[in-house]
Amino acid sequence: MPDYENVLVDIADGVGTITLNRPEKLNALSQGLRDDLEAALRELNPGDAVRVIRLKAAGRAFCAGYDLAPGERRRTGEGEKRGEQAWELGESRIAVDREGLRESVERWLWMWSYRKPIVAQVQGYCLAGGGELIGACDIVFAAEDARFGHPAGRALGIPPTLGMWPAKVGMLKTKELLFSGDMIDGREAERIGMVNHAVPADELEERTLAYCRRIAQVPLDALSVHKHVTNRWFEIAGLRTAAAEGAEFDAIYHETPSFREFGRIAQEKGLKAALAWRDQPFADGRGAGQPDRTGTPEG
Numbered sequence: 001m002p003d004y005e006n007v008l009v010d011i012a013d014g015v016g017t018i019t020l021n022r023p024e025k026l027n028a029l030s031q032g033l034r035d036d037l038e039a040a041l042r043e044l045n046p047g048d049a050v051r052v053i054r055l056k057a058a059g060r061a062f063c064a065g066y067d068l069a070p071g072e073r074r075r076t077g078e079g080e081k082r083g084e085q086a087w088e089l090g091e092s093r094i095a096v097d098r099e100g101l102r103e104s105v106e107r108w109l110w111m112w113s114y115r116k117p118i119v120a121q122v123q124g125y126c127l128a129g130g131g132e133l134i135g136a137c138d139i140v141f142a143a144e145d146a147r148f149g150h151p152a153g154r155a156l157g158i159p160p161t162l163g164m165w166p167a168k169v170g171m172l173k174t175k176e177l178l179f180s181g182d183m184i185d186g187r188e189a190e191r192i193g194m195v196n197h198a199v200p201a202d203e204l205e206e207r208t209l210a211y212c213r214r215i216a217q218v219p220l221d222a223l224s225v226h227k228h229v230t231n232r233w234f235e236i237a238g239l240r241t242a243a244a245e246g247a248e249f250d251a252i253y254h255e256t257p258s259f260r261e262f263g264r265i266a267q268e269k270g271l272k273a274a275l276a277w278r279d280q281p282f283a284d285g286r287g288a289g290q291p292d293r294t295g296t297p298e299g
Contacts (some may be wrong), residue, residue, distance in 0.1 A: 001040075001043055002039075002043070002155060003030060003046075003145060003168045004021075004033075004036040004039065004040060004131060005036060006020070006021055006022055006032050006033040006037075007021055007033070007037055007040050007223070008021050008058070009040050009043070009044070010285055011050055013042075013047075013216060014049070014050060014051045014213070014216030014217070015050070015053075015054055015055045015206050015212045015216050015230060016050040016052070016054070017050050017053075017055075018040050018041070018044075018053060018054070018056075019054065019056050019057060019058055019282070020033065020037070020055075020056070020057040020058065020062070020063060021058045022058075022282050023057075023058040023059025023060070024045075024074075025064075026058075026059065026060070026061035026063070026064035026124070026125060027057045027058070027059065027061055027062060027063045027064065027068065027130075028063065028064050028065060028066065028067035028068070028069075028129075029063060029065065029066045029067055029129040029133070030069070031174045033067075034036070034107065034193075035186045035274065038058045038107065038110070038111070041053065041111070043113070044116070044124045044179050045115065045116070048219070048220040048221075050116065050128065051116060051117075051215075051216045051218070051219075051220045051223060052116060052117050052119060052215055052216045053114075053117065053211045054119050054121060054208060054209065054212045054221070055057075055119065055120045055121065055133075055246055056117055056120075056121040056205075056208070057121075057122075059121070059124075060122055060123070060128055060229075061123070061124035061125040062120075062121075062124055062125065062126045062134075062146070062268075063125070063126055063127070063129065063130030063133055064125045064128075064130065065125075065127045065128030065129045065130055065152065066129040066203045067129055068208060068266070068271055069271075072224045077159055078273050080280060081125060082264065092184050093250075093255075094251050094254070096255050097250075098247055098248065098251040099217065101160050101246075101247035101250050101251055102244070104107040104247070105160050105161060105243050105244055106181040107162060107248060108132055108133075108135070108136045108160075108161050108243070109136075109161075109240060109243060110134035110233065112135075112136045112164075113228075113231070115220075115224045115227075115228075116223065116224065116227075117138045117215060117223050118136070118137040118138050118139075119137065119138065119139040119140075119141065119208060119211065119212050119215075120133070120134045120137040120139070120140045120141065121141050121187070121204060121205070121208040122134060122141065122143065122146050122204075123132070123141060123142075123146055123201060123204060124141040124143075124146060124147065124148075124157075126142070126146060126147065126148050126150070127147070127149055127150065127151065127152070127183070128151075128152045128159055129159065131148065131149075131159055131163030131165070132159045132160070132161050132163050134163065134195075135159075135161055135163035135165070135168070136161075136164075137180060138227055139211070139274045140194070140195035140196050141189070141196065141197050141199060141207060141208040141211065142186035142195045142197070142198050142230040143186050143191060143198070143199065143200070143201040144186045144187050144198045144199065144200055144201065145185055145186060145187065146182070146189070146193060146198070147183045147185060147199055148175060148183060148184050148185075148186070148187040148189045148195075149177060149181065149182055149183035149184060150163075150178060150180070150181060151181040151182075151183065151278075151279060151282070153178050153179075153181045154181040154255075154258075154278050154279065155258040155261075155278040156162060156259060156262060156278075157253040157254055157259065158178065158246060158249060158250050158252045158253060159246070160246030160247050160249075161175060161227065161246055162243075162244070162246060163194075164239070165177065165194070165245075166233045166242070167217070167239055168193050168194055169192045169193050169194050169233050170192075170193075172281060173184040173192050174250065177198075180282070181279075181282060182282070185198075185265050186198035186199075194258055199245050206288040218235070245274035255269075261277075262274050262277070265277050
């Protein structure tokens with residue numbers, strides 16, 4: 001296996017373990033992290049020596065969301081003006097943004113369609129883009145004190161695939177979580193069907209790995225059939241079309257005054273100040289002692 005800058009890979013007992021390895025950034029989804037994750041999955045795809053993928057993360061958080069560092073922002077600026085004629089005036093901001101979001105959705109759907117089961121092992125924060133990441137996985141084990149949600153919905157937009165929440169937790173809970181931006185813990189996530197199992201934090205590694213080793217005893221052909229026939233039910237019901245629509249609505253959200261004001265504050269005063277502005281009215285929904293973006297969860 002090649003060496004990656006942002007992930008670690010280990011193979012044993014038919015299980016390929018991919019570890020997100022940006023702990024200093026709470027494993028926020030940078031372009032590099034997404035690229036390395038997908039490259040590692042492609043490396044583990046051929047053959048049946050690896051039959052199950054375990055996805056875990058280094059440090060105190062599984063994934064705090066998309067990386068909001070200036071160099072990692074989604075491309076939402078105007079296209080470059082090249083002249084005075086209509087066709088030389090460049091692209092609109094919403095068109096550029098929409099295309100980037102469409103590409104992101106396709107990447108998550110590629111992972112959703114990966115032929116081998118992907119089992120997520122979640123500790124700490126799993127917010128915003130982290131929710132989309134586990135939404136593309138097949139099974140999720142979480143620590144009881146893990147934190148799930150999308151606080152970014154208060155000012156920044158939606159997770160375009162919605163983390164597959166409508167399919168997993170239903171319409172009412174999806175709206176409840178999006179409307180408030182509040183976070184829930186692993187126990188509640190298990191209760192509503194967002195994750196399969198919530199376990200004590202000190203048992204998370206052992207329990208997740210034991211499950212992966214157990215299903216790795218099933219032939220890959222069977223695992224692939226089980227996975228894709230289940231996925232097909234939801235795709236026939238419209239899951240892929242709905243996920244694609246998320247790019248349209250998120251691009252619309254990015255034209256709102258709140259999104260622009262967040263960006264202005266972040267540029268002038270820093271990300272921490274922008275997050276404080278966004279979350280001040282909801283202090284009871286975020287909990288005490290939130291870290292900053294060394295890191296502050298985007299979610």
